[in-house]
Amino acid sequence: MVLGSAAKQAEQLRKDGNLYFKKDRFGAAIDAYTEAITLCPNVPVYWTNRALCHRKRNDWLKVEEDCRRAIQLDHSSVKAHYMLGLALLKKQELDEGVKELQKALDLGRGANPKGYMVDEIWQELAKAKYLLWEHASSKRSWELQSLKEACETALREKHFLDDSQPEGFLDEASISHMKQLEVLRQVFRKAGEADTPGEVPDYLCCKITLDIFRDPVITPSGVTYERAVILDHLEKVGKFDPITREPLDQSQLVPNLAIKEAVQEYLDKHGWAYKVD
């Protein structure tokens, strides 16, 4: 392929922009990318590079504009979906932002599961999901707490009115009343269980990282690991299953789709588990 003169110039401008960017001279970088875009408006990378500069300057409206253009030119641009997601979150459009981040994550994993981008996108997605959960769950917790107190008060008052014994005398009715309050406490605890941070079930966690799975894969021994971690192990430690020690090659890893589904359902119900330490 022979690059026309405009394309050649545009490429040079992109290189210039990259240099300016490295030196934190974002204004100059933006100018260079803008010129490149003027010459060749259909190259997605010019738009995402410029968007990255806008991001550095917290110019989120421009980030959104440039990312949308980039996506029109290339539906599978990881960076475009990622930065668009961030821009939408800044606008408080949480649901749309999360959707874009999820798309970026899926595309990124398809291309390079161990890449730095995948981890960064996951961090932002988890943060956004956690905030969504936190907001919804505090509302629910407050409602539950109010009702619990109202019930306790109502039951106590009723017992006081019904109770014919002098104070301090423990009779069958009092014992039954105290048991009632105890069961009430259990009921409200159970009702608020999903919103209460606890321990993620073992079978949803990688035995190496002890974190909930993001991209689980299973080995021929039947053990499931976090994809990025097992790939790292095979590359740096040795070509064997970490737990069973049986010989293992990258090509033998199978995506554990059922567990992946289980993890998603668990996170949908227990948003606190999105918290990344």
Next chain:
Amino acid sequence: ALDLGRGANPKGYMVDEIWQELAKAKYLLWEHASSKRSWELQSLKEACETALREKHFLDDSQPEGFLDEASISHMKQLEVLRQVFRKAGEADTPGEVPDYLCCKITLDIFRDPVITPSGVTYERAVILDHLEKVGKFDPITREPLDQSQLVPNLAIKEAVQEYLDKHGWAYKVD
């Protein structure tokens, strides 16, 4: 008996018979414990509703039939109360077993799940049967598949056990 039988011959009639008896027994254990819990929950729910109604009646200064803020708030309270008790008794309420815990062919909860190279999980006896009688390919993805490629999905097996421990009604075999 079940674990030993499966080790020897996963498709054998004995394995199925042992499973049927085990499931029946587990179901009865659950039924007994859960009716006790349900009764306790129902009693408490009625006690709370009564106590809240009486309190509202005593606190309420409006003539009957007049819908004011306090009445609306009281009705909302009863509604939330109903939701709370429903949630508290959820595990004991027969419902739908999550998709990822069921075989896509039998639609039943897994007993002995195995995963194929395509990433799909099936009931072991059923996929073995398919490979023997229908053809050596993955029923859903149609990719070539041999018995030796089946891997026990230990994580899902653990997930199923935890689900059954918590939702004993799922032991009911139709």
